[in-house]
Each structure stands twice: as C-alpha cells, then as structure tokens.
Amino acid sequence: MEDEEVIKKFLYLNRKAPYGSIYALESLEVVLIGAAFDQNVSLAFIDDGVYQLKKDQSTDGIGMKNFSSTYRALGDYDVNKIYVDKDSMDERGLTIDDLMNLTYEDEDDDYAEKPSISILTSEKISALMEEQDVILSF
Amino acid sequence: MLHTINKSPFQTNALESCLRFARSGHSVLLFEDGIYAALKNTRFESLVKSSLTDVKIYVLVADLEARGMRTDNIIDGIKTAEYGDFVDLVANNKSVQAWL
Amino acid sequence: MSTIEVNGKAVELDEEGYLVNLSEWNEDIGKILATQDEIELTDGHWEVITFLRDYYDEYQIAPAVRVLTKAIGKKLGKEKGNSKYLYQLFPYGPAKQACRFAGLPKPTGCV
Numbered sequence: 001m002e003d004e005e006v007i008k009k010f011l012y013l014n015r016k017a018p019y020g021s022i023y024a025l026e027s028l029e030v031v032l033i034g035a036a037f038d039q040n041v042s043l044a045f046i047d048d049g050v051y052q053l054k055k056d057q058s059t060d061g062i063g064m065k066n067f068s069s070t071y072r073a074l075g076d077y078d079v080n081k082i083y084v085d086k087d088s089m090d091e092r093g094l095t096i097d098d099l100m101n102l103t104y105e106d107e108d109d110d111y112a113e114k115p116s117i118s119i120l121t122s123e124k125i126s127a128l129m130e131e132q133d134v135i136l137s138f
Numbered sequence: 139m140l141h142t143i144n145k146s147p148f149q150t151n152a153l154e155s156c157l158r159f160a161r162s163g164h165s166v167l168l169f170e171d172g173i174y175a176a177l178k179n180t181r182f183e184s185l186v187k188s189s190l191t192d193v194k195i196y197v198l199v200a201d202l203e204a205r206g207m208r209t210d211n212i213i214d215g216i217k218t219a220e221y222g223d224f225v226d227l228v229a230n231n232k233s234v235q236a237w238l
Numbered sequence: 239m240s241t242i243e244v245n246g247k248a249v250e251l252d253e254e255g256y257l258v259n260l261s262e263w264n265e266d267i268g269k270i271l272a273t274q275d276e277i278e279l280t281d282g283h284w285e286v287i288t289f290l291r292d293y294y295d296e297y298q299i300a301p302a303v304r305v306l307t308k309a310i311g312k313k314l315g316k317e318k319g320n321s322k323y324l325y326q327l328f329p330y331g332p333a334k335q336a337c338r339f340a341g342l343p344k345p346t347g348c349v
Contacts, residue, residue, distance in 0.1 A: 013235065015155070015237075016238075029346060032302070033346065035302070036302060036304070046159070065298060066298065067298055069297050070298050070299050072297060073297035073299060073305075076305045076309060077302070087158070122158055122159060125159060126159045126161050127161075129139070129159060129233075132233050133233060134233060135233050135234065135235045137235060137236045138238070
C-alpha cells in the first residue's frame with residue numbers, strides 16, 4: 001500500500017517572525033506532524049520569516065517556550081531542505097552567520113553531517129514555489 | 139500558479155512580496171482587504187501597473203463593492219472576478235499560495 | 239483531568255494521562271505511572287526514559303517513534319534501536335508510553 005502512494009512536493013512557506021504571532025510555532029508543529037507521512041518536504045523562509053532562524057534566541061524574559069531549538073531536530077525528521085530568501089536577509093541586515101546552524105545526517109553518504117540551510121535568490125525561491133504540488137502558507 | 143492576497147497593502151507587505159515572487163503567467167487574486175491594491179491613485183498603483191505586463195491580476199467584485207468601491211475605480215488591466223471565477227481560478231491552477 | 243498522589247503530593251494529569259506540569263516530574267512519578275500500566279521499570283526502561291528527557295531538554299519536543307527508534311539505535315546500539323526491542327519495553331508504543339512515564343508531553347508527530 002505504502003509503495004503505491006504518490007509522493008507529493010510540499011512547501012511550507014514561512015513569512016512571520018516568531019513569538020509575535022502563532023504562525024511560526026504552528027508551522028513548525030505542522031511540519032513535524034506532516035513528517036510522519038513520507039512526502040517531499042521543503043521549508044522556505046521569506047520576509048520576516050527569516051527571523052525564525054536567528055540564532056541565540058532566549059525566551060526566559062517573555063515566558064514563552066523557546067521553540068528555536070526544535071528547528072535543530074528537523075534533520076532527525078528527515079526535513080533537510082530549508083531555503084532562505086537572500087533579499088529578505090539583506091533587507092534585514094542578516095547574514096548566514098546570524099542563523100542557526102541546522103544540519104542533517106546524510107544516510108546515503110555514510111551519515112555525514114551536512115548543512116540543511118541554503119540561501120537562495122528570490123528568482124530561485126519563485127522557481128521552487130512553482131514546482132510544488134502543495135504550498136502551506138504561514 | 140495562483141497567488142491570493144487578502145490584506146491591504148498599507149497594512150502588510152503581502153502585495154509587494156507576492157509581486158516580487160510571482161512569475162510570468164501567474165495569476166494574482168485580490169480579495170477582502172486585498173482589494174485596496176487594485177485601486178487607482180494609491181502609492182502602489184505604479185507597482186501594480188508594472189506587474190500587469192507579466193501577471194494577470196483579478197479583484198473580487200463583492201469585496202470591492204462591500205468597501206464602497208466601484209469597478210471604475212480600479213487600475214486598467216485588472217480583471218474583475220465573481221465568486222464563481224475565484225473557484226475557477228483555484229481549480230485551474232496547479233497550486234495556490236496565500237499571502238497571509 | 240485526573241490526579242495521582244506521589245509521596246504525599248498531588249500530581250495533575252491531563253485526559254490522556256500525561257503530566258500537566260512537566261517540571262513536577264521525578265523518578266517516583268515515573269514509577270507510579272508505570273505501575274498503573276502494570277509495568278515495573280527496569281534499567282532498559284530507564285535508558286529510554288532518560289534518553290527522551292535529554293532529547294526534550296535539547297530540542298523542546300518529544301520525538302516521534304520513528305525518530306526515537308533511529309536515535310536510540312545511534313546512541314545505544316542497533317540491538318536496542320528497533321521496534322521489537324522498544325515495544326517489548328513499552329507495549330503501548332515506545333514514544334507515547336515512554337514519554338508519559340518520562341513526564342513529557344505526547345510526542346509531536348504521533349497521531
């Protein structure tokens with residue numbers, strides 16, 4: 001039965017900063033739940049969504065759960081295609097060094113640890129959106 | 139591919155982001171508060187006009203009229219859509235991106 | 239919602255039997271929750287429970303069973319990182335049941 005299932009391309013498109021609204025956390029939870037179904041999953045972060053991946057988040061002062069650590073578990077869930085829009089980073093004065101270092105272990109390459117994040121031009125992100133079967137917007 | 143926008147361009151950057159990522163041949167539907175982007179004489183008019191060369195832009199008439207606007211207030215080249223057209227747009231496109 | 243009493247202290251559980259206040263957890267609570275399921279916790283059980291608590295500490299989630307199985311295999315060896323071994327320890331599901339004993343929420347990604 002499982003072999004007959006069609007693998008679809010799912011893109012989670014994240015455009016909101018964390019903590020100020022529920023979108024970021026909701027998206028992350030849906031990604032983790034959805035990961036139980038073998039589909040081709042990508043995550044894209046554009047606009048304020050890039051702030052979700054900022055390193056050194058510390059929520060002690062606001063009494064909310066620091067879910068930024070959970071992004072580091074995505075590799076365990078075989079979610080390893082994470083794309084970040086370069087223009088959105090530039091606009092906000094962010095570089096790759098400001099982001100968390102998200103990695104996964106490549107089973108096909110002797111479990112070598114590889115980076116999950118790629119920074120793409122808007123043109124590349126557009127192309128990525130176009131090739132999806134389903135886009136989930138947050 | 140269909141993009142939908144339901145927020146005013148004065149409230150969020152949904153319109154600007156959408157038009158930055160929309161590719162040639164895509165459709166954009168403006169509904170709810172998104173309809174304000176379809177109107178003439180706003181500071182977004184030139185952005186919308188320049189996008190019309192590549193993408194088709196639709197505005198949902200019911201939302202336009204609900205907000206006291208008329209179809210002769212909208213930028214030339216933007217098409218009007220009824221609810222049925224909205225359904226057709228969703229059905230005829232491979233995927234939909236909602237710019238929340 | 240229900241309440242169990244552990245060492246004279248009332249501990250609140252949600253409708254599925256998971257701890258409401260994660261910070262209340264201690265090993266005695268784990269033992270009592272296991273006893274309710276007619277399980278006596280062995281070293282093998284504790285290994286998994288400790289692993290889950292460490293995972294939660296690091297990632298702020300309880301792993302789905304698939305993730306748990308793989309990670310246990312990596313950390314504790316292949317003979318432990320498989321469904322058969324883990325289901326022997328936790329017949330109601332190595333992630334769901336073990337997380338409950340470990341005082342963690344129901345795993346994310348378990349339906």
